[in-house]
Amino acid sequence: MDFGFNADQEMLRATARKFLENECTSEFVRARMAEDAGFTPEFWTKLAEQGWLGLVYPEAYGGAGLGFVDLTVLMEEMGRAVMPGPFFSTLLGGLAILEAGSDAQKKEWITKVAEGEARVTLAWTEPSARWDAAGITTAAKASAGGFTLSGTKLFVPDAHVAEALVVAARTREGKNADDGVSLFLVPKGTKGLSVKLLPTMDQTRKLCEVKLNDVSVPAGALLGQKDGGWAPLARVLERATVALCAEMCGGAQKVLDMTTEYAKIRIAFGKPIGSYQGVKHKAADMLVDVENAKSLTYYAAWAVDENVPEAALAASMAKAYTSDAFRKVSGAGIQLHGGIGFTWEHDLHLYFKRAKSSEATFGDATYHRERVAQLISL
Amino acid sequence: MDFTLTPDQEALRARVRTWLTAHIPEDWKKFGLSEVPRPEAYEFLRKWQKTLHDAGFIGLTWPKEYGGQGLTFVEEILLHEEMALAKAPPMLNILGVGMAGPTIIAYGTEEQKQRYPAKILSCEEIWCQGYSEPNSGSDLASLQTRAVKDGEYWVINGQKVWTSLAHVADYMMLLARTDPAAPKHKGITYFLLDMKLPGVTVKPLRQITGDAEFNEVFFDNVRVHESQVLGGVNNGWAVGLTTLMYERLALGFGLQVRLRITLQSLVDMAKRIEKNGRAITKDPVMRQKLAALWIDTEALKYTGARAVTKLLRGELPGPEASTGKMGWVETHQRLQELAMEIQGPYAMLARGADAAVDSGVWQYSFLRSRANSIEGGTTEIQKNIIGERVLGLPKG
Numbered sequence: 001m002d003f004g005f006n007a008d009q010e011m012l013r014a015t016a017r018k019f020l021e022n023e024c025t026s027e028f029v030r031a032r033m034a035e036d037a038g039f040t041p042e043f044w045t046k047l048a049e050q051g052w053l054g055l056v057y058p059e060a061y062g063g064a065g066l067g068f069v070d071l072t073v074l075m076e077e078m079g080r081a082v083m084p085g086p087f088f089s090t091l092l093g094g095l096a097i098l099e100a101g102s103d104a105q106k107k108e109w110i111t112k113v114a115e116g117e118a119r120v121t122l123a124w125t126e127p128s129a130r131w132d133a134a135g136i137t138t139a140a141k142a143s144a145g146g147f148t149l150s151g152t153k154l155f156v157p158d159a160h161v162a163e164a165l166v167v168a169a170r171t172r173e174g175k176n177a178d179d180g181v182s183l184f185l186v187p188k189g190t191k192g193l194s195v196k197l198l199p200t201m202d203q204t205r206k207l208c209e210v211k212l213n214d215v216s217v218p219a220g221a222l223l224g225q226k227d228g229g230w231a232p233l234a235r236v237l238e239r240a241t242v243a244l245c246a247e248m249c250g251g252a253q254k255v256l257d258m259t260t261e262y263a264k265i266r267i268a269f270g271k272p273i274g275s276y277q278g279v280k281h282k283a284a285d286m287l288v289d290v291e292n293a294k295s296l297t298y299y300a301a302w303a304v305d306e307n308v309p310e311a312a313l314a315a316s317m318a319k320a321y322t323s324d325a326f327r328k329v330s331g332a333g334i335q336l337h338g339g340i341g342f343t344w345e346h347d348l349h350l351y352f353k354r355a356k357s358s359e360a361t362f363g364d365a366t367y368h369r370e371r372v373a374q375l376i377s378l
Numbered sequence: 379m380d381f382t383l384t385p386d387q388e389a390l391r392a393r394v395r396t397w398l399t400a401h402i403p404e405d406w407k408k409f410g411l412s413e414v415p416r417p418e419a420y421e422f423l424r425k426w427q428k429t430l431h432d433a434g435f436i437g438l439t440w441p442k443e444y445g446g447q448g449l450t451f452v453e454e455i456l457l458h459e460e461m462a463l464a465k466a467p468p469m470l471n472i473l474g475v476g477m478a479g480p481t482i483i484a485y486g487t488e489e490q491k492q493r494y495p496a497k498i499l500s501c502e503e504i505w506c507q508g509y510s511e512p513n514s515g516s517d518l519a520s521l522q523t524r525a526v527k528d529g530e531y532w533v534i535n536g537q538k539v540w541t542s543l544a545h546v547a548d549y550m551m552l553l554a555r556t557d558p559a560a561p562k563h564k565g566i567t568y569f570l571l572d573m574k575l576p577g578v579t580v581k582p583l584r585q586i587t588g589d590a591e592f593n594e595v596f597f598d599n600v601r602v603h604e605s606q607v608l609g610g611v612n613n614g615w616a617v618g619l620t621t622l623m624y625e626r627l628a629l630g631f632g633l634q635v636r637l638r639i640t641l642q643s644l645v646d647m648a649k650r651i652e653k654n655g656r657a658i659t660k661d662p663v664m665r666q667k668l669a670a671l672w673i674d675t676e677a678l679k680y681t682g683a684r685a686v687t688k689l690l691r692g693e694l695p696g697p698e699a700s701t702g703k704m705g706w707v708e709t710h711q712r713l714q715e716l717a718m719e720i721q722g723p724y725a726m727l728a729r730g731a732d733a734a735v736d737s738g739v740w741q742y743s744f745l746r747s748r749a750n751s752i753e754g755g756t757t758e759i760q761k762n763i764i765g766e767r768v769l770g771l772p773k774g
């Protein structure tokens with residue numbers, strides 16, 4: 001048994017931290033928040049040069065062939081820097097193509113993703129805000145030589161800067177909701193596809209409404225089996241959830257670091273506030289939250305990498321715990337900073353908002369606890 | 379990252395499992411399956427530990443020359459897991475096995491190492507921990523029990539309190555002040571005290587459970603030979619802290635594994651009990667609470683596994699090692715409270731009532747769990763330690 005990172009992974013962490021400290025400063029993040037795109041082409045090229053855009057894809061498709069434990073390290077560091085931009089959404093789209101796509105589709109799209117030439121996102125949730133297959137009501141009707149898609153997708157990350165969208169739609173009303181979901185690769189600019197950027201509380205995360213108004217796609221746009229899209233999609237979501245948890249852990253750790261540093265230097269009543277137990281004990285509670293969130297996340301990363309039977313349970317446990325932990329830790333961080341923590345100028349609110357948007361992504365703690373309850377047969 | 383076991387470890391697991399199925403005595407059930415040794419079960423548990431020892435299942439991480447098996451913490455965890463799964467009786471000499479033995483092996487003279495550890499494992503000699511005093515609990519270094527040199531002997535006077543198992547113990551890990559002039563951490567010595575020496579008086583104290591599990595211990599001119607000093611005169615603070623570190627590590631694993639099994643029992647109970655015409659486990663609020671406990675319990679396990687990994691790699695445990703005790707306490711107390719909530723009005727019935735759920739064992743463990751955040755260092759003290767030693771915050 002060995003539950004730790006290896007030397008290569010530690011090296012990846014050090015490299016990523018240094019890179020992001022230089023390239024993804026607070027000024028950079030804030031500039032991206034204020035713009036629509038959320039990233040710059042130069043920054044994207046640098047991510048590609050590092051090999052991070054293709055980290056988890058097979059070498060045959062231009063990727064680095066690494067796993068989710070490696071990705072965990074990278075995502076932690078990106079979370080630490082509240083990195084804005086379409087990295088995570090492109091991971092979602094890329095994983096969907098990897099899971100469901102044909103060899104030709106993967107050769108074309110994953111290679112472009114890994115090289116930084118294309119961004120792809122995943123459009124699956126709808127205004128009903130359901131995380132299960134029943135939430136997919138966008139219709140895909142067979143038409144001459146292909147399909148016609150109609151419906152509305154909501155909470156779609158970075159659709160406004162994606163070269164293509166993986167759209168989950170219903171090709172038939174099956175016996176149960178899982179049956180009849182299909183995935184389609186829809187390039188930007190396809191007729192009838194409209195994307196609207198929405199204002200978000202967490203400005204580092206850009207979300208869109210995507211309308212499909214009788215969008216015609218050729219038969220070749222289908223990713224994987226017709227009617228059989230839910231299984232690969234569920235697998236993508238399970239794995240992306242773990243990656244998201246890793247990003248959240250990195251953010252929570254950074255808040256703890258900022259808070260302890262501040263508590264050592266901020267003087268009140270003649271002493272550093274960190275010497276008061278009202279502050280010290282809260283900081284200790286934060287540490288417990290952060291460490292446990294990491295433990296569950298690392299385990300889940302290992303579990304999805306190894307594809308062990310309890311991977312789904314591991315992912316839900318991690319998301320449930322980490323959702324609460326990051327929210328609590330980032331809230332406590334603001335509290336222990338006093339008035340300065342409530343300012344726009346201080347970075348704490350970036351983490352606090354990221355915690356909230358991440359919590360609400362892929363199901364919050366309550367949702368995942370119920371999933372855990374089901375998976376342990378309660 | 380790798381969670382697989384070596385073939386040897388798998389074999390050990392299988393061996394322990396088979397052995398436990400064959401050897402857990404039938405009459406264990408009549409003692410109510412309590413995880414904490416209860417006084418009426420002491421004699422039974424003494425025999426049980428001897429049986430475990432004869433089978434080679436105690437002291438796995440101890441060096442072979444002192445009665446152990448020279449294995450790693452992974453094997454130790456496996457063993458604890460299997461024991462918990464099999465609902466095996468607890469170890470009576472837990473303070474000896476978890477604390478006294480490892481400390482003696484770390485600091486003892488060769489003579490001491492030959493003399494004590496083996497008998498700890500076999501349960502021939504039970505140990506207790508004489509640290510706390512009426513005026514020194516959390517602030518342990520302020521302890522007042524005095525030891526004054528007289529020829530080859532140290533003469534002990536003073537009092538200990540809350541001393542678990544002192545009423546059945548053969549030996550005590552005793553901290554006493556040998557240099558009152560020195561700064562408080564520097565004048566303390568660690569003694570291996572024979573409880574049968576003249577002048578040692580033990581008075582049991584009844585706890586909120588009704589059991590008398592801990593005691594007051596009085597020393598009236600108790601003469602201890604100087605060969606019974608462990609780790610050098612006035613070095614007791616360092617030695618004593620080592621004991622506490624082992625307490626957290628060794629006892630910690632067992633506790634966390636057991637927590638998972640207790641949780642399983644709780645879930646089983648929740649499935650049996652109905653509320654408003656359906657099983658408790660179908661109630662959405664209860665599902666949330668049960669799942670939260672499940673998740674927290676798993677988190678503790680994996681945080682523990684990260685700490686163990688550092689040890690196995692020969693590194694110093696990091697922040698993840700310090701949070702275990704506190705996390706376990708919080709989760710265990712919440713579990714016991716949920717057990718009461720699940721029982722509804724049946725929570726009011728205790729052992730002896732025919733209608734009591736699971737013969738009233740939950741009522742006992744619920745009450746006993748209140749001590750968890752006090753014994754072995756209070757939660758407040760744990761938070762101070764984490765804040766100061768791990769996070770580097772200034773002392774108050």
Ligand SMILES: Cc1cc2nc3c(=O)[nH]c(=O)nc-3n(C[C@H](O)[C@H](O)[C@H](O)COP(=O)(O)OP(=O)(O)OC[C@H]3O[C@@H](n4cnc5c(N)ncnc54)[C@H](O)[C@@H]3O)c2cc1C
Nearest residue numbers: 266267268269273276277278279335336337338339340342
């Ligand atoms: C929205 C907003 C509006 C405000 N409006 C006004 C206003 O109109 N007029 C005005 O004068 N002020 C105003 N304030 C300031 C507010 O009163 C202070 O922020 C507050 O008193 C805390 O002081 P501080 O920010 O300097 O934090 P600090 O005093 O530096 O405290 C930092 C952290 O240390 C903790 N701490 C400090 N001392 C101790 C101790 N002894 N024991 C335990 N913990 C301790 C605090 O609880 C806090 O968590 C406002 C603040 C906000 C956020």
Ligand SMILES: Cc1cc2nc3c(=O)[nH]c(=O)nc-3n(C[C@H](O)[C@H](O)[C@H](O)COP(=O)(O)OP(=O)(O)OC[C@H]3O[C@@H](n4cnc5c(N)ncnc54)[C@H](O)[C@@H]3O)c2cc1C
Nearest residue numbers: 507508509510515516540541542749752753754755756758
């Ligand atoms: C069931 C049980 C078994 C025990 N077995 C043993 C045993 O075998 N051997 C042994 O030596 N001892 C044993 N103890 C004693 C235990 O170690 C002490 O009770 C514990 O260390 C606390 O000391 P105290 O009771 O004197 O409380 P105090 O130290 O007086 O603490 C009272 C309260 O004040 C808080 N407090 C104290 N100092 C601080 C601080 N600096 N900051 C914040 N809060 C503080 C504490 O957290 C606590 O809540 C046992 C206790 C129990 C309950």
